[in-house]
Amino acid sequence: MSYAISVNGQVHHVEDDGQTPLLWVLRDTLKLSGTKYGCGAAQCGACTVHVDGKPMRSCTLSLERASSARITTIEAVEGADVRAIQDAWVAHDVPQCGFCQSGQVMSAIALLRTVEKPTDRDIDLAMSGNLCRCATYNRIRAAIHDAASKLGTPT
Amino acid sequence: MIDLPEKKSRFRMTRRRLILGGSLIGGALVVGYIATNPMQVAGAILQGGGDDPRPSAFGPFIRITDDGWITVVNKQQELGQGIHAGLAAIVAEELDADWDRVRVVDSRSNFRAYGPQMTGASNGIASNWDLMRNAGAAARAMFVAAAALRWGVPSGSIDIRNGIVSHLDSRRTATFPELLADASRQPPPDSPMLKQPADYRLIGTDKVRRKDSLSKSTGAQVYTQDIQRPDMLVAMVAHSPRFGGTLARFDASDARKVKGVVDVFATETGVAVVAETTFAAWKGRDALRIEWDDSEAETRSTHELVRYYHDIAAGRSDVEPAEFDSKGDDSEVPFDDDVADFAFDFPYLAHAPMETLDCVAQVNGWDVSITSGAHLATVDQVYAAFAARTIPGKVDIEVVPAGGSFGRRGVLSSDYLVECVRIAKRTDGRPVKLMWSREDEIASGYFRPMSHHRVWVQLGRDGFPTRWRIHSVCQSLLPVGPNSLATEGITHSPYFSTASTVDGKIFTPTFPVVVGLWRSVGHSYTALVMEHIIDQLARRAGLDPAAYRRVFYEKVEDKRRLAVLDELCLKAGWGTPLETGWARGLAIHEAFGTIVGQVAEVRLVDGRPLVRRVVAVVDCGIAIAHDQIAAQMEGSIGFGLSAALYGAITLKDGIVQETNFDRYLVLRMNEMPVVETHIIASTSRPTGMGEPGVAPIAPAVANAILALTGQPTSRLPFLDGNARSNTDVSAQFNG
Amino acid sequence: MSWRASAFGNWRRRLKVGVLSVLGLIVVVGAGGLAYALYPRTMPQTQSIEIKLQPAEVERLRLASDFAAIADLNERSVALFEEAGRVIQHPRCMNCHPQTDRPTQTDAMRAHVPWVTRGLDGGGASTLRCSTCHGDTNFEPSGVPGNPTWMLAPIEMAWQGKTLGDICRQLLDPTRSHMTREELLRHMTEDELVGWAWHPGANRRPVPGAQAEFGALIKAWLETGAACPP
Structure with a gap:
């Protein structure tokens, strides 16, 4: 079946099984490889994308369901908060192997869009669905606090 | 008839001499050349027929x-x-x-x-x-x-x-x-x-930072999983669920009906499904019907293997021990009644890097081109050549960053890479990306081996050991040679210094479960064996664990360990009071030339250890990148704590029970302790930092639990069964 | 002087430390690999294998009419509820009626992984909603279950750690169940999320019987005076 799917502001016509996980449509069909496969079971968060602005795991979202929403991936997510987060990620040298970081960044952006000044508890609640085997968690936490305070400071 | 043979034999003698003499001289020349130019010879063998990188006036690097x-x-x-x-x-x-x-x-x-x-x-x-x-x-x-x-x-x-x-x-x-x-x-x-070192302007300063943080924060970094090539196929392989199982028969008729599936065939490691996209390969693999031949397979369960290991250590098996450390001979002398004796059991552990195993390969006649996060590129090149029936020089590996490995990509058989090359040999020159699912990766073996350790320590009147006997049981970590990695971290321990006799034996059973190298290798459990025993001995002697350790380090004049211990006590506030319910545990361990000391602050809630802070001190020689040393320490502690709390691969009838992160649990954001890293200033050659930080965290936590409850730890993980689930830690920190 | 010599200088040291062991390793790897590569083996070809269907074990629920033989109304009511309890106390139902802020999962009723909390509305914390992972339907490729109203029961409706009698009395207490008896009956017979328990997908074990049968049991229990087990 053919589905019209809106990804990063562009409508693509995808000919595929409606039960195909969005993750594989993004990676294999649309060649957007920033969104990663880590577990395929909504356990690790490496495949997090924004669906109508909300963070969702693309490994457990069908093409059929995704076709009725606006999808944003790490490649095209933008805004002052995105820049603040990515700057903080670099300033803290957060990544090690880096494989989970697309998902971490997407979750962190969604967090700051929900809670302007997250507490440690807010960060725990929002980010515990994103695994990092290199255990860069402390730096992720520091970078989120850093980005939040930079965004809160009028320039 | 009698003369002829004589003549012949004389002639033969001359020829033999000629050949012998010639080959001796030739052999000596060859051996001499190889001995003086081993790298050139190896280079010629391994890269012969291949291309070299663009030459630079400033050398290859x-x-x-x-x-x-x-x-x-x-x-x-x-x-x-x-x-x-x-x-x-x-x-x-x-x-x-x-x-x-x-x-x-x-x-x-x-x-x-x-x-x-x-x-x-x-x-x-x-x-x-x-x-x-x-x-x-x-x-x-x-x-x-x-x-x-x-x-x-x-x-x-x-x-x-x-x-x-x-x-x-x-x-x-x-x-x-x-x-x-x-x-x-x-x-x-x-x-x-x-x-x-005094003249360094960059090394040891905060200027040395990663160069890849931006590309890894924007999704731009390309890993093997992300490789796309024109005309590329994606392959998945159905592997035997049991180690040592082989393919008996399979039915591909349904798999072939899946849209996008291009080919299905048996390969050495199972049944390969080759498709146009990853999900098509996935569905195709799900549609296979396979029967496995388990006649040579491992069919025991974990509890049976544990019992088997205990039998081996007790001498109730035909596995012969080998000596890994010895001093004096006391085999005939019985231990006194007050001997301190210990037993430890450690489970198999999977690596579970965030990027599962994957590889892209293209075979065109003699030429093999591979893209992979290859860990041991040199070994991988040789194995890929054999798999493709070509010469190593014709194998070109484009090495891309790996999404973690922790040793899984560094196996001395290049398993996943060889699997990919074998498949690519059958796709008429089309490039193939081999994808492993998380479930494939977790069940694939090359585990940190399970092990059992029986230890007896005789103490002198001063409370220090006079006799050590350690009998360890562990599969061999390397395919050949003595099983020395299994006892690294115990062998030549400074804690043997007060003893007049040491009897260290390793039993190496062999069976089909595949084991390998896991971040910090043998140290991942030997640190707990030694450091947890030392804390228990210190308690017996009525001495502070730090003071007790100092005696051994002074006896062997280990200035580096002493410096780490002193700095650790200072920075962790060793000996100062903590809030009620909290305790500190200390451990110091040397791995790969680096000495790491850690103090963990631990509390027990419903029997679960919660770790809120870890102070770490490291001597890794000249510290090149301070921030990266801290990053490795944080990561190592998170990785080690993950394994200590939850890590266990269990077998039921030979089949791995853990499938994904819901059963093979790893540490999450809310469980990560604060980590403080302190680096000992040094002008010695730098030593490694990727693994040594993993080893001390489990004994540090075990020692803190010992301080809290008086209960020793004799097995890992700390949590098992239904307790094996990530928990809400942060809410408990202040409670 | 060539680059190679300089780059690999300091021969003695390198020879001592690494080169020989590296070369030794390569020789071993080479010999092993060669032996393995040249070892003759034949590969099986695809052949027809019959699909062996494991007969799915359907757990039956006794029907409401099966209890008509119990003369004592109170006794019958209790028996009806105890039969309904086979559904109520099934992990499919209990997992979303936890006594903490965290759901459980699987038949072993382990704490939900990843760590999640109920949030203000039972639909997850505002920053990690249930809908981050759970969709409108079960999704077979990931194994993640789903339903349009996927959420936790309010904490006052916690069932875990309680006896069937406690659960029964709790259901009948409108301050805790937030339901009149009519609403309770509708919840049990028609609620879509409750209905999910009969179609949980993947390899999850469904609750016994069918939702209509369960609804009939509840109806009969209410009609017989809604007596609770002790």
């Missing part, structure tokens, strides 16, 4: 271009440990380059150009220290010579700082690009002058 960029070639595998930045910093230091104009590229596999490419044993910095210093210093000398020639001044009066070549007296300066053409024509010096 440095390229300088007229835009002012200095490109350092990283021959190691970047799997998160930050080796690219460390190696580049060494080059930039000796070259006095501007760090902001230094970039790093990963090398392809090429023994002839780069020497052995094997990342492991935390040796990335240690084994390339001289190589990179010499490369940087030689390039620097070439720029100095070029400037001296151009300006007509003695080379001794020329200085380089931050990429600017200057002559102070005449106030002349030049940049690298301005001198590039001249410098390239200078002969590289044989043994260039190397800097003294």
